Amino acid sequence: xxxxxxxxxxxxxxxxxxxxxxxTGGYPVDEWPRLIEGFASAGADAMEIGxxxxxxxxxxxxxxxxxxxxLANGSNPQMVLDAVSxxxxxxxxxxxxxxxLCYRMGHKRxxxxxxxxxxxxxxxxxxxxxxxxxxxxxxxxxxxxxxxxAAPTADDARLEKVCERARGFVYGVGLVGITGERxxxxxxxxxIAKRLKNLTDKPVIxxxxxxxxxxxxxxxxVADGVVVASAIIRRMLDGxxxxxxxxxxxxLRAGLDSV
Amino acid sequence: xxxxxxxxxxxGDPDNTGRFGRFGGRYVPETLxxxxxxxxxxxxxxxxxxxxxxxxxxxxxxYGGRPSPMTECHNLSxxxxxxxxxxxxDLNHTGSHKINNVLGQALLAKRMGxxxxxAETGAGQHGVASATAAAxxxxxxxxxxxxxxxxxxxxxxxxxxLLGTEVRTAMSGSRTLKDAVNEAMRxxxxxxxxxxxxxxxxxxxxxxxxxVREFHTVIGNEAREQCAKLLGDSNPVPDVVVACxxxxxxxxxxxxxxxxxDAEMVGxxxxxxAAVGRQVPGVVHGSLSYLMQDExxxxxxxxxxxxxxxxxxxxxxxxxxxxxxxxxxxSVTDTEVLDAFQLLSRSEGIIPALEPAHGLAWMVxxxxxxxxxxxxxxxxxxxxxxxxxxxxxxxxxxxxxxxxRP
Numbered sequence: 001x002x003x004x005x006x007x008x009x010x011x012x013x014x015x016x017x018x019x020x021x022x023x024t025g026g027y028p029v030d031e032w033p034r035l036i037e038g039f040a041s042a043g044a045d046a047m048e049i050g051x052x053x054x055x056x057x058x059x060x061x062x063x064x065x066x067x068x069x070x071l072a073n074g075s076n077p078q079m080v081l082d083a084v085s086x087x088x089x090x091x092x093x094x095x096x097x098x099x100x101l102c103y104r105m106g107h108k109r110x111x112x113x114x115x116x117x118x119x120x121x122x123x124x125x126x127x128x129x130x131x132x133x134x135x136x137x138x139x140x141x142x143x144x145x146x147x148x149x150a151a152p153t154a155d156d157a158r159l160e161k162v163c164e165r166a167r168g169f170v171y172g173v174g175l176v177g178i179t180g181e182r183x184x185x186x187x188x189x190x191x192i193a194k195r196l197k198n199l200t201d202k203p204v205i206x207x208x209x210x211x212x213x214x215x216x217x218x219x220x221x222v223a224d225g226v227v228v229a230s231a232i233i234r235r236m237l238d239g240x241x242x243x244x245x246x247x248x249x250x251x252l253r254a255g256l257d258s259v
Numbered sequence: 260x261x262x263x264x265x266x267x268x269x270x271g272d273p274d275n276t277g278r279f280g281r282f283g284g285r286y287v288p289e290t291l292x293x294x295x296x297x298x299x300x301x302x303x304x305x306x307x308x309x310x311x312x313x314x315x316x317x318x319x320x321x322y323g324g325r326p327s328p329m330t331e332c333h334n335l336s337x338x339x340x341x342x343x344x345x346x347x348x349d350l351n352h353t354g355s356h357k358i359n360n361v362l363g364q365a366l367l368a369k370r371m372g373x374x375x376x377x378a379e380t381g382a383g384q385h386g387v388a389s390a391t392a393a394a395x396x397x398x399x400x401x402x403x404x405x406x407x408x409x410x411x412x413x414x415x416x417x418x419x420x421l422l423g424t425e426v427r428t429a430m431s432g433s434r435t436l437k438d439a440v441n442e443a444m445r446x447x448x449x450x451x452x453x454x455x456x457x458x459x460x461x462x463x464x465x466x467x468x469x470x471v472r473e474f475h476t477v478i479g480n481e482a483r484e485q486c487a488k489l490l491g492d493s494n495p496v497p498d499v500v501v502a503c504x505x506x507x508x509x510x511x512x513x514x515x516x517x518x519x520x521d522a523e524m525v526g527x528x529x530x531x532x533a534a535v536g537r538q539v540p541g542v543v544h545g546s547l548s549y550l551m552q553d554e555x556x557x558x559x560x561x562x563x564x565x566x567x568x569x570x571x572x573x574x575x576x577x578x579x580x581x582x583x584x585x586x587x588x589x590s591v592t593d594t595e596v597l598d599a600f601q602l603l604s605r606s607e608g609i610i611p612a613l614e615p616a617h618g619l620a621w622m623v624x625x626x627x628x629x630x631x632x633x634x635x636x637x638x639x640x641x642x643x644x645x646x647x648x649x650x651x652x653x654x655x656x657x658x659x660x661x662x663x664r665p
Binding site for chain 2: 053054055056057058060064068071076077078099100101102103104105125126127128129130131148149150151152153154155158162173176177178
């Protein structure tokens with residue numbers, strides 16, 4: 001199987017800007033698995049699959065609400081992974097969750113569960129560099145890419161270490177804050193993208209606060225790609241259908257293709 | 260990965276990864292890592308600076324009202340059959356032990372050039388203490404409080420507002436202390452450059468569990484001296500030291516004064532929030548410790564009549580003390596707590612907060628085991644904030660009764 005990083009590097013080499021939309025595992029209830037193939041056909045290059053956690057401290061109101069709806073309707077890590085293993089999107093899938101779900105299952109079992117579900121990587125936003133060692137080693141062995149977050153509050157020496165430990169891609173945190181839409185692209189999105197591009201050849205993907213095709217295109221003047229989460233989920237929380245969410249992903253694709 | 264230091268003194272410094280034994284650490288979003296490191300460095304520097312220590316001690320004395328007295332309960336001792344001493348943290352300014360920690364942190368934050376405090380609160384004691392420290396030192400303050408707690412502690416909400424603090428209601432999850440911590444952390448993630456997170460217990464990412472305990476060691480140090488004076492040279496240490504445990508800050512403070520003695524140390528958790536009692540480790544709010552959670556690792560909601568102990572986790576050092584057998588952790592029910600609340604009021608003329616009433620409730624339950632011994636209870640707060648709630652419960656008000664777990 002081609003690795004997450006190789007996949008993204010190949011696409012980057014072809015001149016494509018990378019689009020990673022986000023799906024909450026369990027929202028909208030029952031319908032969410034169809035988003036995986038829908039987003040892929042709308043032009044996603046990889047996808048984040050959120051495994052809902054009770055206390056998501058990096059997430060703003062939108063992702064929190066989707067997570068609590070999913071949890072209230074019985075979403076659990078095993079159900080999410082089972083549903084994902086039945087999907088065939090043709091692009092790599094990356095689990096996005098919080099460390100306690102991984103810790104509770106055990107590092108080895110969590111890694112092998114992701115492999116079994118056909119996933120390629122994992123993002124654990126509350127597991128920083130200093131605490132990541134045991135999990136990341138286990139994940140390396142299982143062939144799961146541990147994506148590391150790189151924050152604007154870190155100095156270059158720290159960013160360099162984060163990039164070194166990152167597998168798959170480096171997730172540049174686009175602003176000092178939690179997930180959620182913003183009216184304007186934060187200045188720090190471009191500056192963290194620049195800093196990371198100077199430090200690493202790995203794909204540099206910016207997430208948090210990227211809210212529309214224009215902002216996605218703007219940040220990809222520098223970055224290799226974007227993660228978009230709240231802007232997608234909010235459309236459905238506001239009553240939009242899964243088809244509308246898929247159309248929005250297509251619009252993001254078009255935005256990136258204009259860069 | 261963790262470098263443990265088994266030879267180190269009990270309740271000494273954590274290792275360089277912020278661990279007490281296998282518990283602790285710094286599990287925070289990458290955005291906060293530099294701030295935690297900066298805080299660790301600033302605390303280490305300040306704590307070894309006599310000037311800072313003097314300023315802290317002077318503020319505790321001249322403003323906080325320390326030292327707090329030790330009271331021997333003659334009536335209750337007779338009734339229960341063992342000698343009972345109370346460390347009177349209820350007599351501190353703002354009515355609980357919380358003032359020690361917030362004055363320490365606010366002085367430190369000011370020294371670090373931060374202009375704003377953000378805090379979480381359960382019962383409101385830590386929120387009121389934070390608001391007080393902010394007012395004293397001319398800082399802005401924002402306090403997050405769960406919606407459920409805002410209702411049952413309305414008076415403390417008003418107190419904070421009087422003190423010039425903005426109280427924000429946490430509407431997510433169980434809408435109690437755990438969710439107030441989530442909201443405070445989210446706020447901190449977005450404002451870390453100017454804001455100090457004034458965490459209220461011995462929990463969270465390194466250096467908080469250590470730093471908060473250090474700011475509370477004054478409780479244990481005073482109590483140790485007061486016990487020696489009261490009990491005499493031949494037997495200067497009580498047989499048992501008791502404290503309630505939610506996150507565990509007042510317990511850490513008083514235990515620290517007796518960790519190197521033969522005194523037995525007992526932490527008392529609410530039955531509906533007994534993280535140590537359940538013995539399942541997990542990671543939330545920045546550290547690895549015992550944590551109430553389901554089979555998948557979703558954090559469970561704690562249930563206690565006392566808002567201050569309504570927390571599904573516990574400070575990592577308590578998990579460690581339980582692990583090595585240096586302290587034991589017991590639990591009591593809400594009904595037992597209400598009985599103890601009334602017992603101390605009636606027998607000694609001291610209305611305790613519902614939190615330390617947990618400690619007393621265990622002592623009542625364990626009176627056979629304690630017969631003839633000397634027992635020191637950390638009376639961590641006064642009961643004014645709880646009397647309306649207790650009155651409603653005793654009157655059989657259905658809404659108030661719904662806060663009870665038998």
